Amino acid sequence: MFAKSFRVKSNVVMKGSDRRKLKADISAAFPSLSSDEITELVPNKEDFNVVKIYAHKGDTVTLYVGHKNPLFFEVDKQLYPTVYTLWRYPAALPTFRTWPPVLHKLIGGADLMLPGVVVPSSGLPDVKQGDACAVTLVNNKAPVAIGTAAVSSAEMQSVGMKGRGVCVLHTYMDHLWAFGEKSSPPTLPDAEGEADDVNGDKCVTDEQEEGEEDEEEEEEGEQSAVQKHQASEPVKDEACPAVVEQDKGEVEKSIEKGEEEQEDQKSPQEIMDALLWQCFLLALKSKVKKSELPLLTSTFLRNHMVSCCPSGKQLDIKKSSYKKLSKFLQVMQQQHSIIRVKELTKGVESIVEVDWKSPESACHLHTDIQNGNTSKFSFVPSMCVTCRLRFSVPEETGMEAIPLGETLYHPPEITTLYSVSARLQPLFQDASKRKGAALQAAEVRSIVTEYVKKNDLVDETNKNYVRIDPTLCDCLLEKSEYQEIETLKWDDLFSRTLGRMQECYQIAFPGQTALIKKGHIEPIDVSVASRGSNKKVTVIKNLEVYALDPSAVASALQHRVQASSVLQAVPGAKDKVLVQIQGNQIQQVGHLLLDHYGIPRKYIQGLDKAPKGGKKK
Structure with missing residues (x-):
């Protein structure tokens, strides 16, 4: 849960x-x-x-x-x-x-x-x-x-x-x-x-093991190979510590020495083969989407596999034993059945099918890493692509962990702020707040309250009112009000102060430095438009403001409503893309943004235009 x-x-x-x-x-x-x-x-x-x-x-x-x-x-x-x-x-x-x-x-x-x-x-x-x-x-x-x-x-x-x-x-x-x-x-x-061991029997010593070997084989026959591996290790290492007498330090040293010798014996061609294999698996799981198929093999290499190569390494198929991408993909298709490659047009090959659940594609990787055989890898994934079991990479190995799967999205924290204007600078001078300083509403109220008390401006006859001094007059009153207004209520005082400050907002994404921007934050705009012969489409704008990937949102909606979607550049706006999907899908868009991504409702505009459910006459 x-x-x-x-x-x-x-x-x-x-x-x-x-x-x-x-x-x-x-x-x-x-x-x-x-x-x-x-x-x-x-x-x-x-x-x-x-x-x-x-x-x-x-x-x-x-x-x-x-x-x-x-x-x-x-x-x-x-x-x-x-x-x-x-x-x-x-x-x-x-x-x-x-x-x-x-x-x-x-x-x-x-x-x-x-x-x-x-x-x-x-x-x-x-x-x-x-x-x-x-x-x-x-x-x-x-x-x-x-x-x-x-x-x-x-x-x-x-x-x-x-x-x-x-x-x-x-x-x-x-x-x-x-x-x-x-x-x-x-x-x-x-x-x-x-x-006790797995079946509640007492642990046996080395001398007793030979006499009871037949019984153990019968009991182990009821378990799968994986369960026997999981059960046998703790019995020797934890349940019966007397059985294990070898010094662990010596074992670790011998393993490290064997890995170093194995690494030295590897040729550059074998190292490139291992890197090619790992980039291939990572690209399939973390980059390629089902909606992108069929995918040109050249695009798969250039846009997906190369981007999965760790920093400091260079993927070069010519230095591998395969020499060509087509030969490597042919091996992945015939020997491992991970992908299916087809020549859709003459001389141009495309990946038309991917078996993401193929045990060949993941368990080979999983077994090597779980058994500690990481010497052939320059990097390891953070999670097995089949069983989703996370791997822990020791810092001393110096290997880089590459994340797999969809990155979890965390909505930003948005805070409304007010910037000190040149006109209000005298009012905030005692609090050492210069022009352009961004403050929360509570801070503004605190500073104004402190100024009133410091200058003894609370009306003696009615403490709900504040007497206007020259500074407050210049900062908060219009010229036509100079001779007419001598006192203001506390609420009116605060509202006038906030009204004459420039509104801005602070947006903070998890793990990133908070940014302060002027004006109001643009809400995600969801609307319904007509295209062609009165066909309805749902248009979603301003996803980039909340660090949402328009292509990921479009793909998620496609799977939810089983309708086609397209991405279009927003006219007159740089680096902004809108998502357009067939039909009136406002209700599904609302569920996706509110429940899946966790965007607060006040930052989504247009959800009230969702079609009302009811009986058809």
């Missing part, structure tokens, strides 16, 4: 009556928590906030935040603890154990499958379908995920531990965790986890 970023709707301090109700709800939902523990989580006097958010799929979620961390979240009137709460009280929920490698898949948004559950000697926890439960890792009781049981524990055993076990809602390192202090899980030793 929180694998992608969410949008905050409101954030308010919780009232005393609401705190008492929340404590009662926590006590009913988690009986193992004592009243003292609940009071420690939800204090009576310390700050405790209620945050309303919209998840990326549109779900409305309520967060209860205390001690700078989200402690509980409520979905569909059901209360769940976060990892921050369970790290303090790990026994609040029934738990399922799994192996550490599975955590990466859970963080990516996957559910916990039953083959990956480690069954202790005491058996599975007693849960019913839909009950809240937690997920821990072997050798550590600190929960790393929270979700609901997909089936009851009795059904899990009856189906032979196959299928879905826990529907995961929240994990360590997701966006809800990032909303807090971003601390790491504590180490809470799990005595039972240290003694």
Whole structure:
């Protein structure tokens, strides 16, 4: 639920009556928590906030935040603890154990499958379908995920531990965790986890392994190759530490030495082949869109593959073993079945089909990186193109991480400001605000209030009025009002001040320096126009102001409404493009801009022209 970023709707301090109700709800939902523990989580006097958010799929979620961390979240009137709460009280929920490698898949948004559950000697926890439960890792009781049981524990055993076990809602390192202090899980030793293996049997030593080899082979035969790899590593390294006696430092040194020797043995041709292969995969996943097919092979190389080449490297097919692009693409088509190339016109080849889910295109890359075999790469992607598992690249490797997939869009923060004009400069002189200084409305009110109090201008007979001195007269009054107005109400004083300042706005995109621009910010304009024989089209303008890519918006609308769209340059405006799509699609445009991109409604103009739904007569 929180694998992608969410949008905050409101954030308010919780009232005393609401705190008492929340404590009662926590006590009913988690009986193992004592009243003292609940009071420690939800204090009576310390700050405790209620945050309303919209998840990326549109779900409305309520967060209860205390001690700078989200402690509980409520979905569909059901209360769940976060990892921050369970790290303090790990026994609040029934738990399922799994192996550490599975955590990466859970963080990516996957559910916990039953083959990956480690069954202790005491058996599975007693849960019913839909009950809240937690997920821990072997050798550590600190929960790393929270979700609901997909089936009851009795059904899990009856189906032979196959299928879905826990529907995961929240994990360590997701966006809800990032909303807090971003601390790491504590180490809470799990005595039972240290003694048991996947099936609840005791660990064996080297001497016992030979006698029990046949039994292990039968048990492992029930697991897939991937599950055996995930299960065998933790058993040796964590569950039975006595089995592993080799010094890890020596192992790491030997691996590094082997990688260096392997790199030295590579020819420039092999290095260029690896670079060509990686740029090809990255270009398919991060650059090429389905709407662009068929795509000229020359355009694919020039505009997509070359742009995926890391800085400091140069992609040159002539230095590879393929020598020509056509030969390389032919290999990708015949041996790997990733693409399909066709000669649509004589002598000109185009890519007409791409298999983005092809295991050949991704698992080769994934396996190499996961096994630590990165010596042949000058860069690695940040995410596997098939399983979407993120890779972590150590800083000491010096390799560059290239992001894959669609970049998450975050709407800008827009703040209305007021610039000090030459006429009002005397009024702001005491506050050291010169001409052109941009201030928020609250700052303007504060400076004006301070000036009035400093010069003792509050009317003695009626404190709702301010006496006009020569400075206020010159700054705020018209010439015809000089002899007529001697006092002004406070509201009139502030409105006149703001009215004589030049309005501007500050726009700040995440990770970028905030920019201050004069005038009003242009809203995104959505309108319906007629083209040709009275055909309706929807036109969208000013997307660039909010750092929205018009081509990405057009592509998203195409998939939503199944209609053609075009991009056109705005006449008289430099570097501005409008999106035009067939039909009256204002309603779909509104859903896309409001729900998907998170643009506030006040910055979108024309949504009221959406067609009204109703019965046709």
